[in-house]
Amino acid sequence: MKKILITGASGFLGSVLLRKAAETWETTALHFAHAAQNPAHSRLLRADLTSGPDVEALFKNFRPDVIIHTAAQTQVDVCEADPSACRLLNVEATKFLAEKAQKIGSRFIYISTDLVFDGKKGNYSEEDPVNPLSHYARTKAAAERVVLETCLNAVVLRIAILxxxxxxxxxxxxxxxxxxxxxKQPTPLFADQFRTPIWVENLVNALLELASSEFRGILHLGGSQRIDRYSFGKILANILGVSDDLLIRKSMFDPNPSAQRPQDVSLNISLAKSILTTPLLTVEEGLRLAYRRQ
Ligand SMILES: NC(=O)c1ccc[n+]([C@@H]2O[C@H](COP(=O)([O-])OP(=O)(O)OC[C@H]3O[C@@H](n4cnc5c(N)ncnc54)[C@H](OP(=O)(O)O)[C@@H]3O)[C@@H](O)[C@H]2O)c1
Structure with a gap:
């Protein structure tokens, strides 16, 4: 059985990834401040990725075939409030892991984000230049460069909202x-901000297929549908069979004091579709599968 290391196993993506990976890989998973699950055939460890000694201890006598690095400071407003802590985890810790991967010959998959783009164009392909607007996105873009410069067998996987x-x-x-x-809380949602959302289970299947492939470089992975947040909410309310009275239609150009968010970071997923056999679902298809028992 091949060995995989998953960082961020206590996070949203990492927890779903760990559960699925443990079915077919010998899995080691990392968490830090929060608890994580520990499925059969997996080993769960606690480590602070910003601590050199923690990372050194982790790789002592351990050579995973693949590392999937999902851990990050993901809250855009927290990154604005404490930029140096955000940079330490999102860039420096990523660099350290990528160096380890290169040294021990592991394949390294770095999870990046559609927010590396400024949102002025939409339908972004892998060749489009990045122009991050927030500190969070700047650290993700910086980490992308570091990964590609440091590790030969690396993938920078830019994912859409999950x-x-x-x-x-x-x-x-x-x-x-x-x-x-x-x-019964109202949910204000922008009707003029566009992404290509992907169901986390769909992403995880594609990600594990990618882990076993030979692809290297930048890859975009999102769902098959460009959609605004308000329309997404309408589809979800319909699938859940609840009233959409609590959906409040908003514009991103309404006064908003928090970090700047781009308008259209929809991803062009043609390359992913050409190299992966996992079908990439529309919002309607993904939401129906995700919420079919409700
Ligand atoms: N969620 C989305 O819609 C989305 C969209 C685009 C890109 N992404 C990217 O996808 C990845 C996963 O996102 P997510 O939403 O699953 O993140 P998340 O739920 O916020 O989880 C973040 C993970 O990072 C870990 N972490 C934080 N500080 C750490 C430290 N010092 N040492 C070790 N681990 C640490 C956390 O562990 P503890 O909680 O145990 O401390 C947690 O497991 C991120 O790289 C993010 O940038 C996510």
């Missing part, structure tokens, strides 16, 4: 909506 359920009940976009509506 939706679906997590075994750890971490909030995703769809879960935030569902739980807000359960509590």
């Amino acid at each position: 939706y679906g359920k997590s075994p750890l009940h971490r909030y995703s976009f769809s879960e935030w909506l569902r739980q807000s509506w359960e509590k």
Whole structure:
């Protein structure tokens, strides 16, 4: 059985990835401040990726075939408030891991984001230049460069916004909506901000296929549909069979004091479709599968 190392196993993506990877890989998974699940055939370790000694200890006598690095400071407003802590985890810790991967000959898959683009164009392909608007996105773009410069067998996987359920009940976009509506809380959503959302289970299947492939370089992975947040909410409300009265239509040009968000970071996923056999679903298809028991 091939060995895989997953960072961020207590996070939204990492928790779903760990559960699926443990079915076919000898899995080692890392968490830090929060608990993570520990499925059969997996080894769960606690490590601070910003600590040199923690990372050194991890790789002592351990050579994973593949490392999937999902851990990051992902909250855009937290990154604005504490840019140096954000950079330490998102860039420096990534550099350290990529160096380790190169040294021990592991394949390294770095999870990046559609937010590396400024959103002025939309339908971004892998060749389009990045122009991050927030500190979070700048650290992700910086880490992309470091990974590609450091590790030969590396993939920079730019993913779109995720939706679906997590075994750890971490909030995703769809879960935030569902739980807000359960509590009768209104959900203001931009009708003029576009992404290509992907169901987390769909992404994980594509990611594990990619882990076993020979592809190297930058790859875009999102769902098959460009959509605004308000329309996404409408589809979810319809699938859940709940009223859409709590959906509040907003514009991103309304006054907003938080970090700048790009308008259209939809991803062109033609390359992913040409190299992967995993079908990349539309929002309607993904949401129906994610919420079919409700
Ligand atoms: N979610 C999305 O819609 C989305 C969209 C585009 C790109 N991405 C990218 O996808 C990746 C996963 O996102 P996510 O939403 O799953 O993230 P998340 O739920 O916020 O989880 C972040 C993970 O990073 C870990 N972490 C934080 N500080 C750490 C440290 N010092 N040492 C070790 N681990 C640490 C956390 O562990 P503890 O909680 O245990 O500390 C947690 O497991 C990220 O790289 C993100 O940039 C996500």
